[in-house]
Amino acid sequence: MEKNNLSATGSTMKPDYVIGEHPDLPPPSNTIGPIAWIRDNLLSSPANIVMTILSIFFLYKILPPSLDWMFFDAAFVGEDRNACRAVADGACWAFISERFKLFTYGFYPIENRWRVDLSFVLLVIAVIPILFDKTPFRKYGLWFAMVFPFIAGWLLVGGFGLDPVPTEKFGGFMLTLVVGITGIAFSLPLGILLALGRQSNLPIIKVFCVSFIEFIRGVPLITLLFVASTMLSYFLPPGTNFDLLLRVLIMVTLFSAGYMAEVIRGGLQAIPKGQFEASDAMGLKYWPSMRLIVLPQALKISIPGIVNTFIGLYKDTTLVIIIGLLDPLGIGRASLSDTKWTGLSNEVYLFVALFFFVSCFAMSRYSLYLENKLQTEHRR
Amino acid sequence: MRVTQFAALGAALSLTAMTAQAGTLEDVQARGELNCVVTTGVAGFAAPDENGKWTGFDVDFCRAVAAAVLGDGEKVKFVPTTGKTRFTVLNSGEGDILFRNTTETMSRDADLKLTFLPVNYYDGQGFLIRKELGINSAKDLDGASICIQTGTTTELNLADFFRVNGMSYEPVAIETNEEGITNYSANRCDVYTTDASGLASTRAALDDPSAHIILPEIISKEPLGGAVRHGDDQWADISKWVVNAIIIAEELGVTAANVAEHAAAAGDNPSINRLLGTEGDMGAMIGLDKDWAARAISAVGNYAESFDRNIGPDTPIGLARGLNASWKDGGILYAAPIR
Ligand SMILES: N[C@@H](CCC(=O)N[C@@H](CS)C(=O)NCC(=O)O)C(=O)O
Numbered sequence: 101m102e103k104n105n106l107s108a109t110g111s112t113m114k115p116d117y118v119i120g121e122h123p124d125l126p127p128p129s130n131t132i133g134p135i136a137w138i139r140d141n142l143l144s145s146p147a148n149i150v151m152t153i154l155s156i157f158f159l160y161k162i163l164p165p166s167l168d169w170m171f172f173d174a175a176f177v178g179e180d181r182n183a184c185r186a187v188a189d190g191a192c193w194a195f196i197s198e199r200f201k202l203f204t205y206g207f208y209p210i211e212n213r214w215r216v217d218l219s220f221v222l223l224v225i226a227v228i229p230i231l232f233d234k235t236p237f238r239k240y241g242l243w244f245a246m247v248f249p250f251i252a253g254w255l256l257v258g259g260f261g262l263d264p265v266p267t268e269k270f271g272g273f274m275l276t277l278v279v280g281i282t283g284i285a286f287s288l289p290l291g292i293l294l295a296l297g298r299q300s301n302l303p304i305i306k307v308f309c310v311s312f313i314e315f316i317r318g319v320p321l322i323t324l325l326f327v328a329s330t331m332l333s334y335f336l337p338p339g340t341n342f343d344l345l346l347r348v349l350i351m352v353t354l355f356s357a358g359y360m361a362e363v364i365r366g367g368l369q370a371i372p373k374g375q376f377e378a379s380d381a382m383g384l385k386y387w388p389s390m391r392l393i394v395l396p397q398a399l400k401i402s403i404p405g406i407v408n409t410f411i412g413l414y415k416d417t418t419l420v421i422i423i424g425l426l427d428p429l430g431i432g433r434a435s436l437s438d439t440k441w442t443g444l445s446n447e448v449y450l451f452v453a454l455f456f457f458v459s460c461f462a463m464s465r466y467s468l469y470l471e472n473k474l475q476t477e478h479r480r
Numbered sequence: 481m482r483v484t485q486f487a488a489l490g491a492a493l494s495l496t497a498m499t500a501q502a503g504t505l506e507d508v509q510a511r512g513e514l515n516c517v518v519t520t521g522v523a524g525f526a527a528p529d530e531n532g533k534w535t536g537f538d539v540d541f542c543r544a545v546a547a548a549v550l551g552d553g554e555k556v557k558f559v560p561t562t563g564k565t566r567f568t569v570l571n572s573g574e575g576d577i578l579f580r581n582t583t584e585t586m587s588r589d590a591d592l593k594l595t596f597l598p599v600n601y602y603d604g605q606g607f608l609i610r611k612e613l614g615i616n617s618a619k620d621l622d623g624a625s626i627c628i629q630t631g632t633t634t635e636l637n638l639a640d641f642f643r644v645n646g647m648s649y650e651p652v653a654i655e656t657n658e659e660g661i662t663n664y665s666a667n668r669c670d671v672y673t674t675d676a677s678g679l680a681s682t683r684a685a686l687d688d689p690s691a692h693i694i695l696p697e698i699i700s701k702e703p704l705g706g707a708v709r710h711g712d713d714q715w716a717d718i719s720k721w722v723v724n725a726i727i728i729a730e731e732l733g734v735t736a737a738n739v740a741e742h743a744a745a746a747g748d749n750p751s752i753n754r755l756l757g758t759e760g761d762m763g764a765m766i767g768l769d770k771d772w773a774a775r776a777i778s779a780v781g782n783y784a785e786s787f788d789r790n791i792g793p794d795t796p797i798g799l800a801r802g803l804n805a806s807w808k809d810g811g812i813l814y815a816a817p818i819r
Pocket residue numbers: 519520521522561562563580581582583629631632633634655656657658674675677678679702704
């Protein structure tokens with residue numbers, strides 16, 4: 101306490117701190133706060149200043165009219181396009197709200213739509229424990245996630261006590277989710293197997309995997325879907341009725357598995373040889389060494405690529421239109437030819453874009469979260 | 481374009497598959513559902529409403545066939561197709577029958593191996609253009625950019641028309657009618673060309689229909705009708721006579737409302753009696769029961785009813801009967817008799 105007394109009792113020349121222990125001063129006011137942020141980020145060089153001015157000008161030109169169109173000048177209720185036009189010049193969201201159910205459920209029978217809702221709720225319950233390892237009761241959650249596909253399949257398709265619903269009635273967002281999620285769930289394990297097979301020492305497995313991957317990567321998805329929808333019936337015995345949606349699911353899964361395999365191969369190749377040798381030296385057999393040592397590292401490296409493939413797959417689901425299934429985009433297009441609503445294509449495209457943006461953005465955010473969580477090395 | 485190659489390959493392969501495809505009627509009845517190939521959406525002809533129920537003029541013919549064959553006009557699965565994919569889908573067996581604003585041509589009949597059903601709409605290709613351009617004749621379209629749907633007859637017609645008249649144009653290729661509307665309204669082409677019926681439905685869809693006109697020239701014959709695959713004559717007969725029955729019902733004044741009454745007991749018009757199975761058994765000749773036509777008519781009504789409900793003058797499409805009036809009213813709609 102004596103130290104503190106120094107300032108009180110001593111002369112004014114005496115500093116109020118121990119010599120050599122000057123407390124930290126606040127940073128100069130022009131290096132913190134909004135002003136500094138603006139200076140550093142927006143005005144740091146002449147080129148930057150020009151860019152900033154241009155952007156502000158651009159936003160000024162674009163933002164107010166878009167907001168007007170989307171919200172302030174928009175009609176939210178009305179029974180047809182003319183009713184919208186009568187009250188507002190902007191977007192006619194009444195169209196989307198009238199067709200919202202069609203966008204969501206496609207042609208799924210109205211009295212059975214609760215099954216779609218229920219599947220969606222169960223989906224959320226099944227996915228949370230997979231995504232977040234702090235979920236309470238995670239072990240049971242994971243068990244549930246394993247059986248979820250069967251429950252959802254039963255709920256959606258019916259049978260065993262529920263009214264059967266033919267899969268061609270699927271459409272809209274639920275179709276996107278069914279195709280996207282099935283593709284995502286099955287293409288990852290398949291891709292891992294293919295990637296490992298490609299590196300295998302067993303020639304047959306290796307040749308098979310390499311040719312499969314190269315074939316898939318050499319053909320556009322739209323062609324595969326076309327084959328699935330129309331050509332397959334030439335190869336199958338006449339009279340067999342192979343569900344169209346199932347064919348699509350298989351094709352989409354195989355397609356993204358091919359890409360997934362290459363992404364994971366990248367990860368595998370980034371693992372130093374020493375890791376393989378070390379696991380051999382530990383006496384681990386092939387599968388344990390892959391499961392415990394190699395894959396955890398390889399998959400971690402590959403996360404951005406894997407998620408990229410997922411997002412690609414998810415967006416590719418819009419291609420199902422060419423085989424006569426109506427995803428949200430297809431529903432939107434078909435709705436546009438209703439004479440009550442025609443000409444509102446901006447509304448439709450914006451709405452569908454929003455749906456895809458939300459889903460894809462969530463996926464990419466999650467991948468960032470996962471990368472950070474698994475980060476063990478020093479950041480470079 | 482890969483899809484076209486596949487379409488060609490699919491058509492070629494269908495040759496080999498043909499033998500396996502007799503018995504469409506049995507297939508449809510076993511499945512309990514008719515797979516009908518339609519458009520991806522053309523107002524008035526085929527489009528889903530807000531509950532997902534397909535409606536339209538082409539759709540009605542699908543439903544009529546389903547009603548005749550399965551007893552229920554609702555038991556139809558609609559397979560939306562683009563101009564390019566429609567025939568592949570039909571030929572591969574994914575569709576049983578096609579009603580898709582489709583023009584009957586020799587090459588489609590003989591080369592693509594389709595059997596065309598009686599014409600259900602006499603059409604011709606026209607041009608839709610903005611009034612403000614001040615053009616009143618298709619002969620003045622030199623140098624115009626034109627939106628045109630790929631995989632349709634309209635491509636060749638357009639090329640022919642411009643060649644004959646020594647003019648040039650800039651094609652803007654589109655896949656679906658909706659794309660056509662979007663491109664045309666965004667000014668990416670000066671002119672949209674397709675069947676005049678399609679243009680009427682397109683015009684109804686524009687923000688201000690009165691700012692656009694359909695030029696007077698009709699540059700082609702487009703007899704639109706349904707089609708089935710080669711190789712199953714019984715199925716072709718069924719489909720053909722369902723279409724005829726719908727047309728004949730108008731001639732005889734049988735409507736959705738009075739068909740039950742007419743079908744209950746034989747009346748004094750033998751034509752109606754034969755149509756509705758109260759006299760003779762025409763249905764047996766095509767492998768169906770006596771009430772086949774009565775069911776089709778009660779599902780969708782006669783030709784006039786379907787026309788007026790979907791594309792007629794009181795709808796936003798606003799097409800006049802014109803050529804498509806019954807021959808009794810001076811049109812050329814003339815169905816072979818049921819006897
Ligand atoms: N009749 C011509 C043209 C038929 C056609 O494609 N018409 C357009 C406009 S009326 C259409 O139906 N489009 C349907 C779609 O966009 O799915 C043909 O058979 O090739």
